[in-house]
Amino acid sequence: MARDQIKVPFGYEPPAQARKGTILLFETFEDWTEADIDALVSWANERKFARAIFYPQHEETLRRMGIPCEEPYYARVKHLESMLKQTLPTALEPDVDAWEGKRKKYTPLDTSLNFLTDKYPGPYFIAMSDRYVNLFVTYPSFKEWIKKARLFVFNRFGVPLQEKLHEYSERWEVVEFTNGS
Structure with a gap:
């Protein structure tokens, strides 16, 4: 198959990408409201x-993982997709990945992260609530992932963060939303 040749003027450099990176949001999304999603x-658009x-x-x-959840998976996905359709259009591409629903069983966090990083382009950023982060820190693979991806912690439940997380203080930050969530 022949390749198309593109002619560009001497010294041309493609414009730098203004947007880059994929943020991976891990959560139950059970009690999230439209205001939280917005x-x-x-x-994410500001970033x-x-x-x-x-x-x-x-x-x-x-x-x-020991995280309580009352709604079934498919109801949470459907509700999340409907909330994302109602968000204002931005340059950000929000998407729901329902791969775990196809598996219909326990999926370790490492497996999910490997799948998502293989599927979407980098650089990678991981966002989790404070209760998720406290569990994530206890996993043996945490040291590998904190080096590969920057971590954002949503302070949703007011859970104190584990001391082990403070060893990597330059690789994570706490995010507070303006609407108080």
Whole structure:
């Protein structure tokens, strides 16, 4: 198959990308409101991320992690997709990844992160609530992932963060939304 040749003037440099990176959002998204989603999308847009991947986790995964969840997976995904359709259009590409729903069983966080980083372009940023981060820090692979991706912590539940997280203080930050969530 022949390649198309493109002619450009001497010294041409393509314009730098204004937006880059993929933020991976891990949460139940059970008690999230439209205001929470709007605040999150506007925050990600201000940070100039290229895309935001919302990754609700299956109830079996949440049960094994010790995170309470009353709504079934598919109801949470449907509700999240409907809220994302109602957000204002931005340069950010929000998307819901429902891969864990196809598995219908416990999916370790490492497996999910490997799948998402293989599927979407980098650089990578991980966003989790404070209760997720406290669990993530206890996993043996945390040291590898904190070097590969920057971490954002949403202070939703007021849970104190583990001391081990403070060893990597230059690789994470706490995010507060303006609407108080």
